[in-house]
Amino acid sequence: MDTNSKFLNPRINNGGLVHIDMQPSTTTSSSDSAAEGGGEAKWASKLLRECAAAMSEKDSAKMHHLLWMLNELASPYGDTDQKIAAYFLQALFCKATDSGRRCYKTLVSVAERSHSFDSARKLILKFQEVSPWTTFGHVASNGATLEALEGESNLHIIDISSTLCTQWPTLLEALATRTDDTPHLRLTVVATTAAAKSAMKEISPRMEKFARLMGVPFEFIVIADLNRLGELTKDALSIREGEAVAVNCIGALKHADVDERRSVIEMMKSLNPKVVTMVEEEANFSSNRNDFVECFEECLRFHTIYFDMLEESFAATSNEKLMLERECLRNIVRVLACDDKVEEHDSERREKGRQWSERLREAGFSAVAHSEDVVDDVRALLKRYRAGWSLVLPAEDDQTGIFLAWKDEPVVWASVWKPSK
Amino acid sequence: MQPQEQLNHSGNLFSQLPITKSSDQLSQWVEHVTKQLIDETDDDPAALPSPIAIDQNDAAMSSLTVLFECAVAISLDNLGEAHRMLLELSQTASPYGPSPAERVVAYFAKAMSSRVVNSWIGVCAPIRVDFKAVHAAFHVYNNVSPFVKFAHFTSNQAILEACSRHPRVLHIIDLDIMQGLQWPALFHILATRAEGAPHVRMTGMGSSGELLLETGKQLSSFARRLGMQFEFHAVEGRFGDVPDPSALHVRRGDTLVVHWLQHSLYDATGPDWKTMRLLQGLGPKVVTLVEQEMSHGGSFLDRFVASLHYYSTLFDSVEACEEAERHRVEQWVLHREINNVLAVGGPTRSGEDKWRRWRSELAGKGFVQMGMSGSAMAQAQLILNMFPAGRGYSLVQGDHGTLSLGWKDTSLYTASAWTWPNHHHF
Numbered sequence: 001m002d003t004n005s006k007f008l009n010p011r012i013n014n015g016g017l018v019h020i021d022m023q024p025s026t027t028t029s030s031s032d033s034a035a036e037g038g039g040e041a042k043w044a045s046k047l048l049r050e051c052a053a054a055m056s057e058k059d060s061a062k063m064h065h066l067l068w069m070l071n072e073l074a075s076p077y078g079d080t081d082q083k084i085a086a087y088f089l090q091a092l093f094c095k096a097t098d099s100g101r102r103c104y105k106t107l108v109s110v111a112e113r114s115h116s117f118d119s120a121r122k123l124i125l126k127f128q129e130v131s132p133w134t135t136f137g138h139v140a141s142n143g144a145t146l147e148a149l150e151g152e153s154n155l156h157i158i159d160i161s162s163t164l165c166t167q168w169p170t171l172l173e174a175l176a177t178r179t180d181d182t183p184h185l186r187l188t189v190v191a192t193t194a195a196a197k198s199a200m201k202e203i204s205p206r207m208e209k210f211a212r213l214m215g216v217p218f219e220f221i222v223i224a225d226l227n228r229l230g231e232l233t234k235d236a237l238s239i240r241e242g243e244a245v246a247v248n249c250i251g252a253l254k255h256a257d258v259d260e261r262r263s264v265i266e267m268m269k270s271l272n273p274k275v276v277t278m279v280e281e282e283a284n285f286s287s288n289r290n291d292f293v294e295c296f297e298e299c300l301r302f303h304t305i306y307f308d309m310l311e312e313s314f315a316a317t318s319n320e321k322l323m324l325e326r327e328c329l330r331n332i333v334r335v336l337a338c339d340d341k342v343e344e345h346d347s348e349r350r351e352k353g354r355q356w357s358e359r360l361r362e363a364g365f366s367a368v369a370h371s372e373d374v375v376d377d378v379r380a381l382l383k384r385y386r387a388g389w390s391l392v393l394p395a396e397d398d399q400t401g402i403f404l405a406w407k408d409e410p411v412v413w414a415s416v417w418k419p420s421k
Numbered sequence: 422m423q424p425q426e427q428l429n430h431s432g433n434l435f436s437q438l439p440i441t442k443s444s445d446q447l448s449q450w451v452e453h454v455t456k457q458l459i460d461e462t463d464d465d466p467a468a469l470p471s472p473i474a475i476d477q478n479d480a481a482m483s484s485l486t487v488l489f490e491c492a493v494a495i496s497l498d499n500l501g502e503a504h505r506m507l508l509e510l511s512q513t514a515s516p517y518g519p520s521p522a523e524r525v526v527a528y529f530a531k532a533m534s535s536r537v538v539n540s541w542i543g544v545c546a547p548i549r550v551d552f553k554a555v556h557a558a559f560h561v562y563n564n565v566s567p568f569v570k571f572a573h574f575t576s577n578q579a580i581l582e583a584c585s586r587h588p589r590v591l592h593i594i595d596l597d598i599m600q601g602l603q604w605p606a607l608f609h610i611l612a613t614r615a616e617g618a619p620h621v622r623m624t625g626m627g628s629s630g631e632l633l634l635e636t637g638k639q640l641s642s643f644a645r646r647l648g649m650q651f652e653f654h655a656v657e658g659r660f661g662d663v664p665d666p667s668a669l670h671v672r673r674g675d676t677l678v679v680h681w682l683q684h685s686l687y688d689a690t691g692p693d694w695k696t697m698r699l700l701q702g703l704g705p706k707v708v709t710l711v712e713q714e715m716s717h718g719g720s721f722l723d724r725f726v727a728s729l730h731y732y733s734t735l736f737d738s739v740e741a742c743e744e745a746e747r748h749r750v751e752q753w754v755l756h757r758e759i760n761n762v763l764a765v766g767g768p769t770r771s772g773e774d775k776w777r778r779w780r781s782e783l784a785g786k787g788f789v790q791m792g793m794s795g796s797a798m799a800q801a802q803l804i805l806n807m808f809p810a811g812r813g814y815s816l817v818q819g820d821h822g823t824l825s826l827g828w829k830d831t832s833l834y835t836a837s838a839w840t841w842p843n844h845h846h847f
Contacts, residue, residue, distance in 0.1 A: 064542050064543070064544065065544075067538065067542050068539065068542050068544045068546075069548065071535055071538045071539055071542070072535075072547065072548035073548060075531065076511070076531065077516050077527075077531070077752060077756075089538070090508075093538055093541070096541075097501075097504075097541065099501065099504070102505065103504075103505070103508055106505050106508050106509060107508060107512065110508070110509045110512045110513065111512070114512070114513050317517040317748055318517070319515050319517050319518070322515055322517065326511075326512050329512070
């Protein structure tokens with residue numbers, strides 16, 4: 001695959017580059033203020049959106065001009081504006097040079113090679129220490145799951161999530177300290193990525209040991225022979241007679257191909273679970289996937305909030321923060337610079353709570369509100385973190401689930417579902 | 422109760438490095454590889470030597486190899502390959518990592534990334550710089566590292582010696598005055614001489630008029646407190662762009678000194694040939710020059726190799742500093758310079774080939790070198806004694822009277838003094 005032809009610069013003549021001594025003359029007001037050394041806040045968002053628009057309108061000169069400005073001002077090691085500019089610039093560059101697919105594959109392979117179980121786990125735990133971004137979903141889901149499985153003695157939790165089991169120790173603890181007899185817990189974890197599969201090898205013995213310590217009769221199963229969530233079948237899960245099934249789906253469905261999501265949810269319904277807990281980040285890169293500008297704006301909106309949150313949660317020179325920021329590049333490139341025909345089935349197209357709710361209802365699930373107790377637990381959780389976080393309860397009738405909000409922007413959605421009568 | 426976690430630093434491959442060991446390994450290995458690269462260039466530029474087996478699993482060293490391969494790709498205009506390799510590097514090397522090698526790779530990768538993008542776009546012009554922030558960072562650099570003070574004090578000494586014949590008026594032109602940190606020390610010595618201070622006129626140049634005026638105010642107020650007669654002229658712009666000497670407020674009868682502390686933060690002077698022409702036109706009594714021992718000329722690969730060697734050494738030299746200050750210097754001074762050298766500089770961008778070494782050019786164009794004296798050497802030694810890592814720095818007296826300050830075996834900054842034989846009196 002000759003990628004270099006895409007890199008032949010349309011503007012080079014005589015083998016040299018155009019050198020400009022003065023400030024560019026064709027500037028918009030945002031570019032002028034950006035040229036004042038980035039004094040105006042949110043300059044990155046303006047330049048990026050203008051560039052995306054120019055790209056969409058095939059206005060080559062304008063696009064080049066904006067890419068130049070972004071390239072000069074961006075830095076992955078600067079302030080939030082500079083970081084956002086740096087990562088989105090990379091995605092725009094990939095798109096402009098038609099190298100999105102190749103870049104995405106490179107990013108995936110680098111991630112697989114450079115992260116070890118220890119580093120991935122340490123990263124998640126550090127993130128949980130400074131931000132409720134992931135623990136929000138854990139607390140909401142564990143609470144709802146425990147309530148739904150109350151009184152049952154044979155529990156089977158099917159875990160389809162990205163959290164490397166960091167959510168389960170708390171649940172095991174809760175089961176162990178129940179006043180009635182400790183139930184038997186079967187935990188089936190579904191791993192579809194290479195990283196998750198190899199992590200599970202380390203996690204299995206730890207989980208079993210922990211359950212033993214807690215005195216909870218425990219069985220831990222890993223389903224690792226799938227490449228995509230769509231391949232998961234009811235049979236593979238070996239549900240036993242008399243088991244109370246709970247499906248825990250945290251941050252995993254967004255990785256499924258958009259066209260497969262329906263069948264995955266229908267498969268979940270076929271398990272006849274007592275409860276389904278679903279948590280996803282509140283962003284939509286799915287329904288707008290054929291409209292570059294709209295998708296770009298949504299992607300920018302979401303990641304700007306995320307980066308802002310990271311900046312305020314971690315120390316300035318935190319390596320963990322850097323790793324989390326860098327992970328975003330894969331998602332941004334995938335969503336903005338690749339068409340959907342990439343072989344890897346990791347679609348990374350998030351959907352909002354409203355969209356997931358529609359899918360769940362279509363498949364025959366009804367929403368259940370989180371109980372007062374669980375809401376109280378979530379509120380208590382948020383109090384443990386720095387200011388800026390809040391809990392948003394559904395306001396309208398058709399809204400389901402609860403939201404974690406950062407500076408009043410809903411960022412994570414947690415919901416509970418039961419099969420409709 | 423959570424399962425126990427194993428803990429070390431950042432968790433990626435780089436953190437496996439034993440920290441103290443890698444500090445000088447980096448510059449040693451870079452030197453080894455660059456020598457080989459230079460020797461091998463005739464044979465096969467694409468074939469790279471493998472790293473010294475200091476530590477087989479040394480992730481930082483293998484990243485450096487990828488960085489080299491990337492530089493070769495860029496020099497061969499193979500932007501697609503370069504971009505791919507840079508994506509890799511930019512996902513793994515961290516500028517907050519525990520080893521200088523990793524941090525160097527992180528900053529170089531960012532600079533080369535910028536270069537790939539602006540190569541593709543086809544436009545290269547540095548956007549306006551935040552000089553205030555750059556100067557502030559340079560100030561921190563001055564505090565944690567002896568190089569800037571070395572430049573200031575050895576130059577001041579050379580100026581004092583060359584002007585020992587009680588000039589009535591001393592006119593100093595500072596080609597990039599910044600915050601004027603150098604001058605109070607000189608003023609103090611002049612003002613406390615038995616014979617009293619001469620009238621001092623200063624022409625300060627820089628890219629921001631506003632900041633120049635601020636510097637002028639500070640220096641004027643300092644001079645006033647010393648009871649010294651002082652005049653400050655701000656000239657905004659680059660020295661090489663100045664059309665003729667009169668624009669610099671030179672006057673007949675003044676003893677003229679031109680001072681130039683070279684750096685790579687931005688282009689302070691403009692085209693070299695113009696700068697030289699103006700210097701000749703000025704015909705100063707003294708030119709004090711402090712150069713970075715890094716060639717700014719040549720092809721991209723030449724500059725890459727030179728700057729990698731140079732900055733690796735600098736990173737090694739600041740490794741022992743307090744972490745927050747070290748980080749600030751690395752990010753705001755060294756990273757800026759690396760970016761400027763690799764992403765912005767070079768003949769295909771500025772349209773001109775920078776000279777490799779100003780000392781050689783001055784010697785060839787009519788200037789006569791004056792040796793840096795024993796007193797200058799003593800000044801330099803005093804400065805080194807102020808710094809805790811003093812034993813790693815090396816002070817070397819060079820041929821023809823230059824004075825170089827470096828780290829271990831590598832010279833980093835060289836001070837020299839020159840005179841124009843028939844120096845003009847305007």
